[in-house]
Amino acid sequence: MESPIAAILETALYVDDLDAAERFYGGVLGLEKISRVGNRHIFYRCGPGVLLIFNPDETEKPAAADALPVPSHGGRGQGHVCFQLKDDDFAAMLDRLNENGIAIESDFLWPNGARSIYFRDPAGNSLECAEGKLWGL
DSSP states (O other), X not given: OOOOOOOOOEEEEEOXXXXXXXXXXXXXXOOEEEEEETTTEEEEEETTEEEEEEOHHHHTSOOOTTSOOOXXXXXXXXXXXXXXXXXXXXXXXXXXXXXXXXXXXXXXXXXXXXXXXXXXOTXXXXXXXXXXXXXXX
């Protein structure tokens, strides 16, 4: 039976410092901010999907009676997200990271020939940029 799931619509990372995350994701990576709600979360457009950045201290709290019925949630520790680069433009991404003093932890080719680079956000989350062919896209 074929899955009815077509794609990942959103993914979330958890950080303790939303201001640092906003400077990194909006400034260094240049993602388009959709919204920020105080010290609770920041949402960014990321191609056809959305990257959610949450403060776990705030998302663990139960929703107010008059709020949307989204269950409380939260994560602790380092997470991982892989971004697909437009036109597989590693040079532009590496320039952006170098200009902002962001260290590359790894830069390599997978067995299928796809390239990946790995680096960290201010909260220690592992971020990857890869060619779409890594997953046959």
